[in-house]
Amino acid sequence: MENFVFYNPVKILFGKGQIAHISGEIPADAKILMTYGGGSIKTNGVYDQVKSALAGFDVTEFGGIEPNPHLETLLKAAEVVRSQGINFLLAVGGGSVVDGTKFIAAAVNFAGDPWDILAKQASIKTAIPFGAVLTLPATGSEMNPTSVITKGATQEKLYFASPLVFPRFSVLDPESTFSLPPRQISNGIVDAYTHVMEQYLTYPVNAPLQDRMAESILQTLIEEGPKTLANPQDYDARANVMWCATMALNGLIGAGVPQDWATHMIGHELTAVHGLDHAQTLAVVLPSTLSIRRDRKWQKLLQYAQRVWNLVDGSEEERITEAIAKTRNFFESVGVQTRLSDYGVGLDTIPVIIERFEKRGFVPLGEQQDVSLEVVEKILTLCA
Amino acid sequence: MENFVFYNPVKILFGKGQIAHISGEIPADAKILMTYGGGSIKTNGVYDQVKSALAGFDVTEFGGIEPNPHLETLLKAAEVVRSQGINFLLAVGGGSVVDGTKFIAAAVNFAGDPWDILAKQASIKTAIPFGAVLTLPATGSEMNPTSVITKGATQEKLYFASPLVFPRFSVLDPESTFSLPPRQISNGIVDAYTHVMEQYLTYPVNAPLQDRMAESILQTLIEEGPKTLANPQDYDARANVMWCATMALNGLIGAGVPQDWATHMIGHELTAVHGLDHAQTLAVVLPSTLSIRRDRKWQKLLQYAQRVWNLVDGSEEERITEAIAKTRNFFESVGVQTRLSDYGVGLDTIPVIIERFEKRGFVPLGEQQDVSLEVVEKILTLCA
Known part of the structure; x- marks a missing residue:
């Protein structure tokens, strides 16, 4: 066996009805940006469950994170975070939304061009804390510190990883995936x-x-x-x-x-x-x-x-x-x-x-x- | 499958030579209590490796934690922590030393009789942070939040668990166990x-x-x-x-x-x-x-x-x-x-x-x- 370091602090809430418990995992005074994708969460009930669980929190929404999430889209979200003083992100979606949210978390306070986080593997010093409600079992992003991002302009698809972008928690409710294509x-x-x-x-x-x-x-x-x-x-x-x-x-x-x-x-x-x-x-x-x-x-x-x-x-x-x-x-x-x-x-x-x-x-x-x-x-x- | 919550933030450093890396896992200004058992670490080289890795830190030692660690012994250690203003514990030994150190960490600032943590499952509000250098593969205590303690006076053997007593890190160097009986x-x-x-x-x-x-x-x-x-x-x-x-x-x-x-x-x-x-x-x-x-x-x-x-x-x-x-x-x-x-x-x-x-x-x-x-x-x- 080779030497290794293993560290994974993601709290997993697995099973039916777990979305209802996310409020206990988010600081009471959090100002939240809820990120999601094309809007399927609005038809499968997940959006309503999340909004209901977040009753009482200050929640801003940022939808439209595409599959193979684009740098350009995520930088807009980072700007929303900065301009509105948001201090917690909640990714609601599949691996692309989670990966995208990791990048938003890292980009918000990055000094320099955030593309360097991917293209030059520039190390990040801070990241906004975030959780995830996973709606698609696939990438594993919900329990790891890695993110893959695409630059739309050049179609470059690159990754970054940092222990700062482990989700604080991830909810895995199999029922929330029943309606997937x-x-x-x-x-x-x-x-x-x-x-x-x-x-x-x-x-x-x-x-x-x-x-x-x-x-x-x-x-x-x-x-x-x-x-x-x-x-x-x-x-x-x-x-x-x-x-x-x-x-x-x-x-x-x-x-x-x-x-x-x-x-x-x-x-x-x-x-x-x-x-x-x-x-x-x-x-x-x-x-x-x-x-x-x-x-x-x-x-x-x-x-x-x-x-x-x-x-x-x-x-x-x-x-x-x-x-x-x-x-x-x-x-x-x-x-x-x-x-x-x-x-x-x-x-x-x-x-x-x-x-x-x-x-x-x-x-x-x-x-x-x-x-x-x-x-x-x-x-x-x-x-x- | 039943619903579950899984959370395990212990950082594992596994392999040859990993003891040398513990200084990077402990706050630079830590005042450390190093806990151990009967002293086998002084003959198998582990003691020297740990002391060498901790060069520059303020280290107090507390040896003599017995197998099936005794409440009475651990309360003495808690008193040392309090009286000397220690703010980090390092368990060096097997499951008994790690379990005992969890109890010390929990007992130091416990308001009331610490035996209640075990006998009444009284919940703890704080614990001193600690790491572990494991010298005996067996109990799993190095990567869990559970501890089993024995009251010497009555021979009662009881357990407690709290997410506050996950080790911050645990070193597992198989070589440090070669000399075990x-x-x-x-x-x-x-x-x-x-x-x-x-x-x-x-x-x-x-x-x-x-x-x-x-x-x-x-x-x-x-x-x-x-x-x-x-x-x-x-x-x-x-x-x-x-x-x-x-x-x-x-x-x-x-x-x-x-x-x-x-x-x-x-x-x-x-x-x-x-x-x-x-x-x-x-x-x-x-x-x-x-x-x-x-x-x-x-x-x-x-x-x-x-x-x-x-x-x-x-x-x-x-x-x-x-x-x-x-x-x-x-x-x-x-x-x-x-x-x-x-x-x-x-x-x-x-x-x-x-x-x-x-x-x-x-x-x-x-x-x-x-x-x-x-x-x-x-x-x-x-x-x-």
């Missing part, structure tokens, strides 16, 4: 699954508990994912998928083990250039990443094949090939296509993406920093 | 294993991720426990057992599921009356608890039999009986005896323990509050 649930399952794979499918470092916990999440997603798609009102299935998505990226399964994240880095470019959903890019890139890099991931691929997919017969090569195929089939079975061609993207995207990487100053990706631009090209070619 | 490692394995069982072996609530994470810890303890006993200098084996012990009782596997704890409640009495090690009492009581209460735990016992012990043949009854036998054998295989007679305790202890429970006002134990004193008697009888 199937596509968002499908995406959430693939997103969570890939988050686990980025932290698990690397090389062995003798960390059996971390391995088994990662496999636990994968197995549960394989088991519960189809159930929650087939019956969106099945509380337990939705609750199990929701908790899996949070546990997939709260730092725990990644503590003390190598991490990859090449699939995410390549996927971000596909979203930036072609507008694919984040999870769609992961479903496309992950199987190809595993195929192209199988030699470096050999032992963990064999373990994955056996423990997650019960593949014990055949040669090592055959089991690995089959495990990758099963991964692809799982993504497709939960409704997310896995080929660039499924999204109308041709291989002419490859030089565009390579050039984008080069322009920003490319550092080789992956758990062993051996994913060069040549390897990226091979991976993308296999995604056709 | 085998008995303490054996005890730690049984303690951690039983912590998991108290949260896992109840009844199903459709929480498959929590189940699998619990099974992950059990399987890892079964695999790594014998390795670390056979070769105490095997860093990875010790690291894996150490992380299992922490994960066994940091609130995560118990979130959203029923919990039992009857084995612990009965075990505490055996320690109080007969002085058995905490883990020895668990090794004695757990197999009998599972046997006597098998009807109420039937489904989870079957799942445990299959997933943890690979028992799939035979009748349900046979698989359950075999799983309980394997649990007992595992405890004995790691060096902890499982019968009262192994410790020279006769069945004449039963009326003594029943009377102790009655005197304190007995509330039925277990995940369904159906472990009456009659059931306690049956369990203890089977422990012979």
